[in-house]
Amino acid sequence: MNIILLSGGSGKRLWPLSNDIRSKQFIKLFKSADGGLESMVQRVHRQITKVDDSARVTIATSKSQVASIRNQLGDDVGVCVEPCRRDTFPAIALASAYLHDVMGVGADEPVVVCPVDPFVNDDYFEHLQMLSDLAATGDANLSLMGIEPTYPSEKYGYIIPKTADKTSAVDTFKEKPDARTAQQYIDQGALWNGGVFAYKLGYVLNRAHELIDFTDYQDLFNKYDTLTKISFDYAVVEKESQIQVLRFPGEWKDIGTWNTLTEAMSESVVGKAILNETCENVHVLNELDMPILCMGLKDVVVSASPEGILVSDKEQSSYIKPFVDAINQQVMFADKSWGNFRVLDVEENSMTIKVTLNPGQRMNYHSHEHRDETWTILSGTGRTIVDGMEQPVQAGDVITMQAGCRHTVIADTELKIMEVQLGKEINVHDKQKYELEE
Amino acid sequence: MNIILLSGGSGKRLWPLSNDIRSKQFIKLFKSADGGLESMVQRVHRQITKVDDSARVTIATSKSQVASIRNQLGDDVGVCVEPCRRDTFPAIALASAYLHDVMGVGADEPVVVCPVDPFVNDDYFEHLQMLSDLAATGDANLSLMGIEPTYPSEKYGYIIPKTADKTSAVDTFKEKPDARTAQQYIDQGALWNGGVFAYKLGYVLNRAHELIDFTDYQDLFNKYDTLTKISFDYAVVEKESQIQVLRFPGEWKDIGTWNTLTEAMSESVVGKAILNETCENVHVLNELDMPILCMGLKDVVVSASPEGILVSDKEQSSYIKPFVDAINQQVMFADKSWGNFRVLDVEENSMTIKVTLNPGQRMNYHSHEHRDETWTILSGTGRTIVDGMEQPVQAGDVITMQAGCRHTVIADTELKIMEVQLGKEINVHDKQKYELEE
Numbered sequence: 001m002n003i004i005l006l007s008g009g010s011g012k013r014l015w016p017l018s019n020d021i022r023s024k025q026f027i028k029l030f031k032s033a034d035g036g037l038e039s040m041v042q043r044v045h046r047q048i049t050k051v052d053d054s055a056r057v058t059i060a061t062s063k064s065q066v067a068s069i070r071n072q073l074g075d076d077v078g079v080c081v082e083p084c085r086r087d088t089f090p091a092i093a094l095a096s097a098y099l100h101d102v103m104g105v106g107a108d109e110p111v112v113v114c115p116v117d118p119f120v121n122d123d124y125f126e127h128l129q130m131l132s133d134l135a136a137t138g139d140a141n142l143s144l145m146g147i148e149p150t151y152p153s154e155k156y157g158y159i160i161p162k163t164a165d166k167t168s169a170v171d172t173f174k175e176k177p178d179a180r181t182a183q184q185y186i187d188q189g190a191l192w193n194g195g196v197f198a199y200k201l202g203y204v205l206n207r208a209h210e211l212i213d214f215t216d217y218q219d220l221f222n223k224y225d226t227l228t229k230i231s232f233d234y235a236v237v238e239k240e241s242q243i244q245v246l247r248f249p250g251e252w253k254d255i256g257t258w259n260t261l262t263e264a265m266s267e268s269v270v271g272k273a274i275l276n277e278t279c280e281n282v283h284v285l286n287e288l289d290m291p292i293l294c295m296g297l298k299d300v301v302v303s304a305s306p307e308g309i310l311v312s313d314k315e316q317s318s319y320i321k322p323f324v325d326a327i328n329q330q331v332m333f334a335d336k337s338w339g340n341f342r343v344l345d346v347e348e349n350s351m352t353i354k355v356t357l358n359p360g361q362r363m364n365y366h367s368h369e370h371r372d373e374t375w376t377i378l379s380g381t382g383r384t385i386v387d388g389m390e391q392p393v394q395a396g397d398v399i400t401m402q403a404g405c406r407h408t409v410i411a412d413t414e415l416k417i418m419e420v421q422l423g424k425e426i427n428v429h430d431k432q433k434y435e436l437e438e
Numbered sequence: 439m440n441i442i443l444l445s446g447g448s449g450k451r452l453w454p455l456s457n458d459i460r461s462k463q464f465i466k467l468f469k470s471a472d473g474g475l476e477s478m479v480q481r482v483h484r485q486i487t488k489v490d491d492s493a494r495v496t497i498a499t500s501k502s503q504v505a506s507i508r509n510q511l512g513d514d515v516g517v518c519v520e521p522c523r524r525d526t527f528p529a530i531a532l533a534s535a536y537l538h539d540v541m542g543v544g545a546d547e548p549v550v551v552c553p554v555d556p557f558v559n560d561d562y563f564e565h566l567q568m569l570s571d572l573a574a575t576g577d578a579n580l581s582l583m584g585i586e587p588t589y590p591s592e593k594y595g596y597i598i599p600k601t602a603d604k605t606s607a608v609d610t611f612k613e614k615p616d617a618r619t620a621q622q623y624i625d626q627g628a629l630w631n632g633g634v635f636a637y638k639l640g641y642v643l644n645r646a647h648e649l650i651d652f653t654d655y656q657d658l659f660n661k662y663d664t665l666t667k668i669s670f671d672y673a674v675v676e677k678e679s680q681i682q683v684l685r686f687p688g689e690w691k692d693i694g695t696w697n698t699l700t701e702a703m704s705e706s707v708v709g710k711a712i713l714n715e716t717c718e719n720v721h722v723l724n725e726l727d728m729p730i731l732c733m734g735l736k737d738v739v740v741s742a743s744p745e746g747i748l749v750s751d752k753e754q755s756s757y758i759k760p761f762v763d764a765i766n767q768q769v770m771f772a773d774k775s776w777g778n779f780r781v782l783d784v785e786e787n788s789m790t791i792k793v794t795l796n797p798g799q800r801m802n803y804h805s806h807e808h809r810d811e812t813w814t815i816l817s818g819t820g821r822t823i824v825d826g827m828e829q830p831v832q833a834g835d836v837i838t839m840q841a842g843c844r845h846t847v848i849a850d851t852e853l854k855i856m857e858v859q860l861g862k863e864i865n866v867h868d869k870q871k872y873e874l875e876e
Contacts, residue, residue, distance in 0.1 A: 015731075016731075274764070288747075289784065290454075290744065290745065290747065291746040292746060293454075293747070293748050293750070294749050294750065295749075295751060295754040295758065296750055296754030300749070302747075304747060306728065309726075309728065309729070309740075311732050311738070312735070313716070313733060313734025313735060317734075319733065323712055327712070327729055329729075344783060344790070345782060345792055345856070347817060347854065348817070349833065350816040350817065350854075352790075372834050374836050376812050378785055379786070379788065395787065395788070396810050398838055400836055416785065420814040
C-alpha cells in the first residue's frame with residue numbers, strides 16, 4: 001500500500017505539551033507495545049506496518065516537522081516537505097508528484113491519503129487497505145472513507161451515500177452542519193467524512209496538471225509558494241462524479257483538544273504525579289522533572305512542560321487558543337533529528353540549554369555571529385569539532401566557543417551537554433551552517 | 439521594646455513554596471510597601487519597627503533558618519540559634535539568657551515573646567508594646583495576649599479572664615476544645631491564647647535556673663541537647679498565679695495552610711499566571727519562570743516552585759502533609775545569607791545549579807571531596823579564589839574546579855553563575871570549609 005500521511009497542525013490547542021515546533025501528533029502520551037510511551041504519529045506508523053508490513057509511507061509536512069519525524073520514526077518513512085503552507089490540494093499534488101518522480105511509483109498504482117492523527121484501532125488501517133484495493137480496480141476515480149457517526153457532530157463534514165452497502169456511490173457532500181441538521185443527515189444514512197482519499201496516482205497527477213502549470217516534482221516544489229491555497233475537497237472531490245465511499249463502522253476519535261485527548265488515554269497519569277483519593281476524572285500529563293500533587297479536583301486536566309503549566313476544567317480546555325496566542329514566548333523545548341534540547345534558564349544576556357544527542361548523531365557544523373557558547377559535558381562520550389579541530393570529549397570536559405567560531409559535536413554514546421549561550425542578541429536565527437570536510 | 443520572635447515550623451504544609459530549608463515564614467507573597475513582595479517575617483519585622491523604631495528584635499530559631507533570616511532581614515536583628523529542637527521553654531530560656539548575657543539586657547527590663555508569623559495589622563504590635571509596659575510595672579509576673587475569638591475554633595487554647603476589662607487577671611486556661619465546648623468558653627467570655635508572653639527578663643531567668651542547672655548563656659547553649667522537651671505553657675504559665683491577660687480586639691490570622699494563606703492574600707496571583715474569566719476563587723502562587731494558565735477552576739490553589747507543583751481544592755489542601763512526606767526529594771532551592779541557589783537539572787552523575795550572589799557577598803571558602811565543578815559566569819562581576827589564587831571574573835568566564843580544590847567567589851555586583859557539579863556521589867554534605875587568609 002502507498003500511503004500519504006498529511007501532517008499539519010499547530011501547537012496551540014494542546015499547549016503546553018505542543019509548541020511552535022512540536023505539533024500534537026508528536027507528543028508521547030500513549031502506551032507503546034514495549035511499555036514506554038509513543039506519539040500519535042508513532043502509533044499510526046506502527047498500526048500501518050502491522051496491517052501491511054510492506055506499506056510505503058510518505059509524510060507530507062512542513063519543514064518545521066522534519067526533525068521530529070526523523071527523531072521519532074528514523075529513516076523508515078519518506079518525507080515530502082512543503083516549502084510553505086498552501087492547503088490540501090497543493091500538498092497532495094506535491095506528494096503525488098514526489099511518489100511518481102522521486103519514489104518511482106507508477107501512474108496505475110493506488111495511493112491512499114490519510115490524516116496523520118486519527119486515534120483508531122487496527123480495523124481502520126484494514127479499511128485503508130480496502131480503499132487502496134478499491135482504487136486499484138478503477139471502478140471509481142476517487143474512493144473515500146465514511147465513518148459511521150456516533151452523535152450529531154457539528155465538527156465534521158457529512159457524506160450521504162446512495163445505498164447502505166459497505167461500498168456505495170456518493171449521493172452528496174454536506175458541509176459542517178448545526179446539530180439539528182446533523183441529526184437529519186444521520187437519519188438519511190449520512191457518514192462522517194474522514195478526510196481519507198484513495199486514487200490511482202495518475203488521476204491526481206492529471207488533475208494537478210490541469211490546474212497547475214508544472215513539469216515534474218522539482219518544478220512543482222520550486223514554484224510552490226506561487227500556488228493558490230485551495231482544498232482537495234474543493235479542487236477535486238466536489239468536481240468528480242465517479243466517486244464512491246467505503247463505510248467504516250469502527251472506533252474513530254479526533255483528538256484535537258485536551259478534553260478528547262484525555263478520553264483516549266488508557267492511564268490517568270503520564271509523568272511524575274500524585275493524585276489523592278478525592279480526585280475524580282483528573283488527568284495529569286507532566287513532562288517536567290518535578291512532581292505534581294493534585295488534591296480534591298474534579299474533571300480537570302493538568303499538563304506541564306518547559307513551556308508552562310495548564311490547569312483546566314476539561315470542557316473549558318477547548319477555549320485555550322487565544323490564551324496561548326497571548327503567551328507568545330520563545331520555544332522552550334524541541335525534538336531534533338539528532339536528539340533534543342530544553343531551555344532551562346533565560347536571562348537578559350544569557351540562555352542555558354540542556355542538549356541531548358542520540359548515539360551516533362551529530363549537530364550541523366555551525367557558528368553564531370552574536371553569541372559565545374560554553375559546553376559542559378554532563379555524560380557520555382563523543383567528539384567536538386571546533387574551527388576544524390577534532391577532540392574527544394567526556395563527562396566534565398568544558399568547551400568554550402567565541403562568536404564566529406565554527407563548531408559541532410558528534411555523539412558516540414548518548415551525550416548530554418549543558419550549553420550556556422552568552423550575548424546581547426540571543427535568538428535561534430543567529431546560525432550559519434557549513435559543510436564539514438573530514 | 440525587647441522582643442523575641444519564635445521562628446519554628448517545617449516545610450510541609452505550604453509545599454512546594456516551602457521545603458526543608460525554607461519554612462513558611464520566609465515565602466515572599468505579601469505586597470510590600472515598595473510594591474515588591476515580602477515574606478511573613480519581613481512583614482512582621484517591618485510592622486514592629488513601625489510601632490517602635492528602637493525595638494530590639496531577637497529571633498529564636500534553628501541553625502537551618504539563619505541564612506534565610508540574614509538574607510531577608512540582613513543584620514538588623516539578633517539571632518539566637520537553638521542547637522537542636524527542645525520545645526518552647528528551653529528555647530525561651532536560651533533566648534532570655536542570650537538577651538541578658540550577650541545583649542546586656544537588664545534583669546528588670548521587660549521582654550515580649552511572640553510567634554514570628556501572625557498575620558495581623560499594626561494594632562497587634564501596639565498591643566505588644568502595651569504588654570511590654572504591663573510587664574515593666576511588675577503588677578503580675580506574666581502578661582499574656584488574649585485574642586477576641588471570631589468563631590468557636592478547635593485549633594487554639596482558650597484563656598478565661600476574671601473580668602471583661604482590657605486587662606484582667608486570668609481565671610483559668612483551657613486546652614484546645616471541640617467546637618461545642620469552644621462555644622461554651624466563648625459564652626463565658628473566653629479569649630484565644632495567642633502564644634504571646636511578656637515578663638521581666640529576671641523572672642524567666644529565675645524559672646530557668648530553678649529547672650535547669652546552668653551558669654550562663656554559653657553554658658546553657660553547650661548543654662542544650664541534654665535538656666528535656668517541655669513547653670513554656672506547661673513549665674511556667676500553668677504554675678504561675680500572678681498572671682494577667684491583655685484583650686486584643688483586632689484582626690488576627692494564623693496562616694498555616696494554603697486555605698488560610700490565600701484568604702490573607704491581597705491579590706489572587708503572585709508570579710506569572712493567566713486566569714480565564716470562568717475561574718472563581720482561584721489563587722496562583724508561581725515561583726517558576728514559566729506561565730501557568732488556569733481555566734474554569736473553582737476554589738482551587740495552584741502553587742509552583744522548583745520543588746514541584748500543587749493543584750488543590752482549597753479545603754483539601756489542609757491534608758497535604760502525608761503526600762509531601764512521601765515525595766521526599768532533595769532540596770531544590772534555598773535562600774542563603776549570600777544570595778540563593780536553584781537546582782535546574784539532576785542527572786545520575788551531575789547536577790546543574792543556578793547560583794545568585796548578592797552584591798558584596800561571598801560564599802564560604804570550601805572544597806568537595808567527591809565532585810568536580812564548573813562555573814560559567816552568566817552576568818555581573820566579581821572575583822574567584824581557587825586554591826589561594828584570586829582572579830577577576832565577568833560574564834562568559836569559565837572556572838573549572840577538580841574535587842579537593844578549595845574555592846570561593848566574591849560578588850562585586852550581583853553575580854549569576856551556572857554551576858555544573860559532576861561526580862558519582864553528589865550531596866550537600868560533601869563540603870569542607872576553610873578559613874581564608876587574604
